[in-house]
Amino acid sequence: MARTDSAGLSTPPSTVEVERGRLRLFAKAIGETDPVYTDLGAAGRAGHRDLPVPPTFLFCLEMERPDPFVFLAEAGVDLNRVLHGEQSFTYHALCHAGDTLTFESRITDDYERKGGALRFLVRQTRVTREDEPIADLGSVIVVQQPEAGT
Template sequence: MPVSTDVIGTELPPLTMTIDPGRVRFFAKAIGETLPDGIDPAKIPVPPTFLFAIELDQPDPFAWLTALGIDLALILHGSQRFIYHSTAAAGDTLVARPRIVDVYSKKNGALEFIVKQTSVTRADGTPVADLISTLVVRHPETAQ
């Protein structure tokens, strides 16, 4: 079932996360990034792609897709872009405000693209980053 372009502009519920230093260390280690010696554990800089985890840190991070009637088995992660405004650090409280900014199809509807932009700010409203992700919904019944 195609996703209606009427969802463009839909704001999803905001998410708030206080960045835990241990979690930042674990993430940095997982991606092979080394942290400077002697840094205050409460102020570890957040690796740039860590911000992607904010939206995944909820009980059902894909509920918005199922609410649109999308079968999660047909989803592919198409792309992820980051536009940085400032560096976040452990201890910062960040607020993510996602919204759907585009829906379009290709290959006569066999592939549908949903573009979501998430503005990440500190609790005081200071911009940190904009995350732009594109999800691809396959419609195998439409493929030719």
Template sequence: MPLDPSVIGSALPPTTLTVDAGRLRFFAKAIGETNPVFTDLEVAKAAGHANLPVPPTFLFGIELESPDSFTWLADLGVDLRRVLHGEQSFTYHSTAVAGDVLTATPTIGDVYSKKGGALEFIEKTSKVTRADGDLVAELKTVIVVRNPEARQ
């Protein structure tokens, strides 16, 4: 079933996360980040941070904190078995650190198809803000939906 372009601009439920230092250390280890600024509080403070800074790509996981983080796709009629991760990008405006309360507010930015509808794309953009409203980052995720029934 083709994606309905009327969903462009639709707001999705926001997700809030309090950034935990232990979780940041674990994430840094998981991605192979060896810079001690992300794991050692003294090194982070010496580098000018108030606490451990958020490692690259950590913000992508905020929306995965919701109990049903992919419900929005099912609501669009997307068969989750046909979903592929296409792309993600980040525009950072400030550095988040342990202790920050961050909220990711996603919106469907675009939907389009290629290869005669065999591949459908959903672009989701998210703004990540601190509790005081300061913008931390803008995220973009592209999800690819395979549609094997489409004629090419």
């Protein structure tokens, strides 16, 4: 397994406010029928202070950065050769509409397989509300490198 040199690259922190309207649109897009995600009254009756953030919505918020793919450019990756390999979420606390969340990402591993034809970038993103941990997001980006086979 060949290792490349982008492990440790990080992106500047990015802050995003969670908007109620976007939560409702996301719930509709994923087919969520539980009114706790779309109706403020239902959310309140369920003990929430506002609409709760559905689990995978944090990935959408992570893409709110001014240039969400800058880490790929810094790692020398051609975006046209990228495949989505894996995604994971570890939650520490609930977040809701009105919260301001900060996303901090870094590449934790960068390696090749198949004789260099495939490159894997492992990225971890820490999500916080002020200093409170909300979630840790993980992703693996697979980069096709056909020139390695020649």
